Amino acid sequence: MEQEDVSILDELGGALTRRGYLTLLVTTGSRPRLEVLDRTSPDRYGTVLCERDAGGDRWYWWSWADRIAPAHEVERAAGAVDRDLRQVTWAA
Secondary structure, three states: OOHHHHHHHHHHHHHHHHOOEEEEEEOOOOOOEEEEEEOOOOOOEEEEEEEEOOOOOEEEEEOOOOEEEEOOOHHHHHHHHHHHHHHOOOOO
16 A cells, blocks of 8 residues: 555545545555545445556546546546536436
């Protein structure tokens, strides 16, 4: 686990907390991850990772391997997470 990945995820967690999300930075296991929960609609949640792309740049990624935004664009990433979680609709 790279400490820089933890710091990058923590920064995104702060940005999402300011937007009203509940976040939990998990550092156990093989790689750190950020669990994100919409406080107003608990069925809307996701897991964000920080990974390098083929060129070596760090990106925020959804756990299902969709890119969110480059790691140096925290506010862009927070906006994308917010947008994506608001679009989630679970089939009953």
